Amino acid sequence: MKIKPLYDRILVQRIEEEQRTESGIIIPDTAKEKPIMGKVIAVGEGRLLENGQKQSLIVKEGDKILFSKYAGTEIKIKGEEYLIMREDDVLAIIEG
């Protein structure tokens, strides 16, 4: 079974706090809108442009990303928790 997000949506798995701490990224509790780290599991075909073309997303499978705390819709697949969100909810990609 495979989840295929639509258009500019992506399927994301949260990265737990311990893992984030190791990676050196800490989100302060006082942050107005805490970003969260995740791993991209699947991406849509691309954003639908006004001329009808689909624009490929920048984020791709396997990317580690930062996204807003309120982004996306939660879903559980075979016991694992995931989020489906729009690429526009992604703040940044974490490289290296």
Next chain:
Amino acid sequence: MKIKPLYDRILVQRIEEEQRTESGIIIPDTAKEKPIMGKVIAVGEGRLLENGQKQSLIVKEGDKILFSKYAGTEIKIKGEEYLIMREDDVLAIIEG
């Protein structure tokens, strides 16, 4: 009798919870906005673009989809319950 959704609208039949559990997808009760599984029964001719063309939808008859709990309008046809929603309310297609 046949229901033909307009433009980017689609006709969807909910997939019951037991069936969803079998498929391995569980939507947590604590989810902010619970997605729901369904099967696409009919799709519109396509989204109307600003240049007047109709852009075919990605979802097609027979697709199993995830959509937001608040998506669509309920309708009952010959005792069966359906939903009419816009393709943009569809989060993902479930393949395999």
Next chain:
Amino acid sequence: MKIKPLYDRILVQRIEEEQRTESGIIIPDTAKEKPIMGKVIAVGEGRLLENGQKQSLIVKEGDKILFSKYAGTEIKIKGEEYLIMREDDVLAIIEG
């Protein structure tokens, strides 16, 4: 006397509940936003696109349609009740 709706507007006559039941379509009382069945009596010249062209509507005179309960403006002509709504308020066409 003839009513000619403007642009993407259409003139619709409601189909009474008895008739709807015969057709096999029942709208549940618990529905969040009950759709309603109607017959298209007249349609506008077409939706005005940004380039100034008029895009013909999909619905046409005689079509049986489903539309949202809150769609349109009521009007009575020679004792008969009608609704004037935009084509975008139409959810689906009922064929056959």
Next chain:
Amino acid sequence: MKIKPLYDRILVQRIEEEQRTESGIIIPDTAKEKPIMGKVIAVGEGRLLENGQKQSLIVKEGDKILFSKYAGTEIKIKGEEYLIMREDDVLAIIEG
């Protein structure tokens, strides 16, 4: 003296209820948003499109129209009451 509405605006004179009744159009008191009948006295040069061109209006001087109760701005010229509204507030033209 002449009133020349701008762009997609039109000058309208209400048609009184007695006249409307004769014409066979009655707006029910229970209507959510009662449309009103009027006669078009003057029309603007046309709707300004994004490319800078002016798109001629469909309604023209002399047309009998139906418009929403809340449409337009009231004005009195030499003792006569008028309304200035946008063409988009016009629901339909009454022909014949």
Next chain:
Amino acid sequence: MKIKPLYDRILVQRIEEEQRTESGIIIPDTAKEKPIMGKVIAVGEGRLLENGQKQSLIVKEGDKILFSKYAGTEIKIKGEEYLIMREDDVLAIIEG
């Protein structure tokens, strides 16, 4: 000293009620949104279109206009009161 409104803005001087009465235009006290008469003193270079071009305004210096009561920003220059508003706030030009 000269006031040069920007883009689609215009500089307007109100026409007093006595003058308006002479011209035959009376705005009823019961009007939902009373229009007001004024004289155009200066106009901007034109509305900025999305392609970067400036579209000349229809109203021009010297025009007598009707505009919505809530339109514009008040300003006093050498003891005289003026209004700066957008051309879109102008309902109609009064000719003759």
Next chain:
Amino acid sequence: MKIKPLYDRILVQRIEEEQRTESGIIIPDTAKEKPIMGKVIAVGEGRLLENGQKQSLIVKEGDKILFSKYAGTEIKIKGEEYLIMREDDVLAIIEG
């Protein structure tokens, strides 16, 4: 040190009331939304159009302008107060 506003933003220095009175422009206390006079200190490269081009601003360094009381963000540089606002918040240029 130089402040370079971005895109369609401009850097403005308020002109004090005494100076304004001399210039003959008085903003009434009863004004709904009092405009304020200022001098343009720096302008951005231009408004970003949808096609990606930058459209030069009309206002330029040295211009005396009128702007809405609520326009812009305050900033103090070396003891002097300034405002950074969008060109669209400028109502008019005062010439001569």
Next chain:
Amino acid sequence: MKIKPLYDRILVQRIEEEQRTESGIIIPDTAKEKPIMGKVIAVGEGRLLENGQKQSLIVKEGDKILFSKYAGTEIKIKGEEYLIMREDDVLAIIEG
């Protein structure tokens, strides 16, 4: 490890008040919406235009910028605080 902001987003490090005072820019406490100084650490590939192209940002790595107090999302990387914001939240670049 490197943070790569998406599209028109940028990664910014606040410049502390002492440093700002040295630079001669002081934000008054009475300011309606206090701008804040920062240094650009990384920029996205560019703003996504409607035609699907990416428009390079004006701000670049190393720029000192002024931005609105409410701009962006806070994040802490290896003990250092950063902000991720859109380029449109940047008011001006401080040169020299």
